[in-house]
Amino acid sequence: MPKLWDETVExxxxxxxxxxxxxxxxxxxxxxxxxxxxxxxxxxxxxxxxTIYKYFADVxxxxxxxxxxxxxxxxxxxTAMAEAAGDRESVLRSVxxxxxxxxxxxxxxxxxxxxxxxxxxxxxxxEAQVDELLRRLLVPAVDSHQVRNDMDVDVLVRYCxxxxxxxxxLSVDGVDGLLELTLAGxxxxxxxxxxxxxxxxx
Amino acid sequence: MPKLWDETVExxxxxxxxxxxxxxxxxxxxxxxxxxxxxxxxxxxxxxxxTIYKYFADVxxxxxxxxxxxxxxxxxxxTAMAEAAGDRESVLRSVxxxxxxxxxxxxxxxxxxxxxxxxxxxxxxxEAQVDELLRRLLVPAVDSHQVRNDMDVDVLVRYCxxxxxxxxxLSVDGVDGLLELTLAGxxxxxxxxxxxxxxxxx
DNA sequence: TGTTTTCATAGACAGTCTGTCTATATTGCA
DNA sequence: TGCAATATAGACAGACTGTCTATGAAAACA
Numbered sequence: 001m002p003k004l005w006d007e008t009v010e011x012x013x014x015x016x017x018x019x020x021x022x023x024x025x026x027x028x029x030x031x032x033x034x035x036x037x038x039x040x041x042x043x044x045x046x047x048x049x050x051t052i053y054k055y056f057a058d059v060x061x062x063x064x065x066x067x068x069x070x071x072x073x074x075x076x077x078x079t080a081m082a083e084a085a086g087d088r089e090s091v092l093r094s095v096x097x098x099x100x101x102x103x104x105x106x107x108x109x110x111x112x113x114x115x116x117x118x119x120x121x122x123x124x125x126x127e128a129q130v131d132e133l134l135r136r137l138l139v140p141a142v143d144s145h146q147v148r149n150d151m152d153v154d155v156l157v158r159y160c161x162x163x164x165x166x167x168x169x170l171s172v173d174g175v176d177g178l179l180e181l182t183l184a185g186x187x188x189x190x191x192x193x194x195x196x197x198x199x200x201x202x
Numbered sequence: 203m204p205k206l207w208d209e210t211v212e213x214x215x216x217x218x219x220x221x222x223x224x225x226x227x228x229x230x231x232x233x234x235x236x237x238x239x240x241x242x243x244x245x246x247x248x249x250x251x252x253t254i255y256k257y258f259a260d261v262x263x264x265x266x267x268x269x270x271x272x273x274x275x276x277x278x279x280x281t282a283m284a285e286a287a288g289d290r291e292s293v294l295r296s297v298x299x300x301x302x303x304x305x306x307x308x309x310x311x312x313x314x315x316x317x318x319x320x321x322x323x324x325x326x327x328x329e330a331q332v333d334e335l336l337r338r339l340l341v342p343a344v345d346s347h348q349v350r351n352d353m354d355v356d357v358l359v360r361y362c363x364x365x366x367x368x369x370x371x372l373s374v375d376g377v378d379g380l381l382e383l384t385l386a387g388x389x390x391x392x393x394x395x396x397x398x399x400x401x402x403x404x
Numbered sequence: 405t406g407t408t409t410t411c412a413t414a415g416a417c418a419g420t421c422t423g424t425c426t427a428t429a430t431t432g433c434a
Numbered sequence: 435t436g437c438a439a440t441a442t443a444g445a446c447a448g449a450c451t452g453t454c455t456a457t458g459a460a461a462a463c464a
Contacts, residue, residue: 210462214461239449239450240450240451241451252452252453255451255453259452260451260452
């Protein structure tokens, strides 16, 4: 509910934009994605329906913008963590843990929204950026043999993101175990042990 | 395009149902979920718009039914595999591998549809059944110490399903590596090794 | 065979949402 | 003060929905 014309034009427009995004998200959260209409968003945001079209083309754009805002904030958090001091092992652990926590916190509604936005071509915005962050973390870890090197890094990255994505269905205390499992998958295979099948990397 | 009245009434209705479902899916695949309307589905299926309402209440129901049909077929396949002869290790491997392959084959459109259907309350239909299958496989494996037992089985199950879900973004040859990673996460921690931090499970 | 039941159909209907376009009013800015 | 940008209510056509007819066609039954 932004006041009419608060201070400067630019800040006003930004305030209205955010009010629209928040209203849309809150409607989606409460009544489901399908129930979000331009008219309801406008009402909830406290503006006229006609006005909303000067900010967004359709409902999807609104939710996509909201989503991007969230992602940006999360990415900032994760990036800061990735650049923090500490040995590679613990940095990797803390970043992956933080990601899992984010996923867990946004709950079951998160994937739903993300998937709906997927198709809108906004795919580049979120997962790809997480992937890039993970890759920057994993490459040196692979080189220094802290993470198995018998695998394409692409696969490692997708594995991490998806495995930790399970946090969306887990309670907060399950997340620790999930992180442990995921990290265990990354560890280099112990050499000279495990006399079963595929010892050679094929 | 089912012929008018083929043989018996029941088989006719089944044929029409499937024609509707297939038409809806093909529209969704081609033009996106949002573009699927009852009118277009009816036209594509070769029936009148009014008729379609005697089979399905709305677009979501149609896609949900299509999805369920696919899932059922896949689950049958996986279940057969799970009950096949062989040691636990290789059965687990083949079932997980088969699941990953299914996910990879349905491509990037799969998660999109599944997520949209999620919210419709159809959640019970697919993931839960996969989870149950995985659980039946994992519990004895945990008991016989072929899979780590320091973790809630629930977490193991979610981990498996999500990690293998990464196959949706991978090419077919990446799937092998993904399976390897996932299985590595499941293996019991080697006792008495790894003198780093968390040696005790705590 | 004729009768009855089941189904498909076209068309109409009100209701909702969309996207656009007015004319008018308000506010910031120079 | 005047100009440019914005917000607004209202109107509008178009699309989709869900329901309801009346009509006809095909199948099932006796």
